[in-house]
Amino acid sequence: MFALPDTNSTSSFLNNGAEVWGGFIAVVLILLLLDLFVLNRKDEVVSAKKSLLYAAFYMVLACAFGGWLWRSFGADDGVNYFTAYFIELSLSLDNLFVMSVILAYFNVPKEYQHRVLFWGIMGVLIMRGVMIGLGSVLIQSFDWVLFIFAGFLILTGVKMLFMKDNDEGMEESSLIRFFKKHLRYTDKIDGHKFFITSNHLVSGKPVTFATPLFMALICIEFMDVLFALDSVPAVFAITTEPFVIYTSNIFAILGLRSMYFAITAILERFKYMKYALSIVLVFIGCKVF
Template sequence: MDALISFLNAPFLGKAAWLWLMFIGIVITLLVFDLGVLNKKDHEIGVKESLWLSAFYIAIALCFGGWVWWYMGAQSGMEYYTGFLIEKSLAMDNVFVIALIFTYFAVPRIYQHRVLFWGILGVIVLRAIMIGLGAAIVDQFSWVLYLFGAFLILTGIKMLWMIDNMPDIANNPLLKFMRKKMRVTDKVEGNAFFVRQPLPNDPNGKPVLWATPLFFALILVEFADVIFAVDSVPAIFAITTDPFIVYTSNIFAILGLRALYFALAAIIHRFKYLKYALSVVLIFIGAKIFYNQIYGKMDAWISLSVTFGLLAIGVIYSLYKTRGDKPELSLGDAVAKTSGQANQPTAGKPQT
């Protein structure tokens, strides 16, 4: 018993091991409940279900933040909520990219939740690696925060200049590599990521392993998250260097956003001006790093208030300017614009 207590109280990345185990237990419970109860069978998730599920995840995240506030103090609580808000907002772009990916591979709505669910598992692992490395680097070389600050400022400025740019799914280098190295079926095969089928013109007809467009979609969704994490992880390290706060706020924000995907995908055009607010937020956070290093740490209330205010202005202005608007560009047309192929039905011709 003493050995167990000693293990649970042993420090890991600045916090007792039991804190990390508690958080991991909460996440595992949520995922099991999601897959084993709410989505035990494949079905199309409507806007109403998406909103209720997202509200549930947000409530859990807010309650966890309240516990952080109570147990670790007001400073940690505000840092958690600021990180959660920033990650939630920055990930809005990810929703549009995911929608483009699903459209490009013609993934039926009934199977989209399956891709998002398994994608979450990859996010949990990848974010842990990135945040762990980031924390170790910042701990050993504090001057790296200056690089984070400069990167965020440049990213914010770049975002202002590239507001209307959309990712080119067809010319994605990872997709080209997978097509070259893997056999892929010419259509979605139910909810399977892999199937066994004979090769074309094979006289023996021996089944071999093929990837499906669903697997390609999953890999590109994970790849998109890594790209977005390059912005969001330094942004939260600008708020706090506590790995526990950074990781928990990240994961809770992503869990809730994936749940909200099916509602946001239908109205993403209503947030067309939010990117301007996000770019200013990144510039503010980048500048905050330099302020902290030169003048002392900025009050957490200021960071939270400014971040919330900028994002609120972006959301309200977007909703006001786009009231009554219909999507300017359907996802199918968006794919056609970026890849020259409207409503691409498959991942390409099967590779042998």
């Protein structure tokens, strides 16, 4: 019988929160800025070899962080971190295919795709933090919320198991229609710019338009939130420590987005991936009970 995660733990992370949380976020931001403005300041297609090297670096860094966590805060937090990390990796793998579909729909050139994906991580830092923070508060206040999360995971896993592949084109997506309706949008791509200024066709005055790069960015961010509705509750079934959940999530996302160019070409061959992921979700949901 699996033990229910302790929702009343008083972890050292919360007692010494400022320097631990601040240090982690600062390191991630430095890595992102280094990636965007130093290593990839020139717009070029990321090769599969370079993609795998980046992914290997982030995975080694994630494991080193997990080792520090284990040594500093104990085996329980260490084991939970690595478990959460690998769960997030497995559940988020399919996200890469969705990202490739979005980027292809907006005709984002390959030399700009890395920039879109990594600027997106800035949004992930915020949105995952909000979701994990709210989930943690709910579970700390109401223990039974964890069982709702578990039921949601089981339901999602079963639904995924019997769900047929959706061949609906991106142009039919309500999300795409909404953004195109409410944003000034142009099909024109001007380098790696997310916005461009052009004269309005009627008034002739300068107007700022969102480029396909920005449209792809916000669609990817929105889809990440939807995918997180599966992965975040799954990790809460392992541990309720916010710092462990957050850091494992961020490291997994950094690693996956780094290997995007190496793995998207073969994702379509993984015909049975959704069945494996559905079993993982059901298993984790049942673990709580």
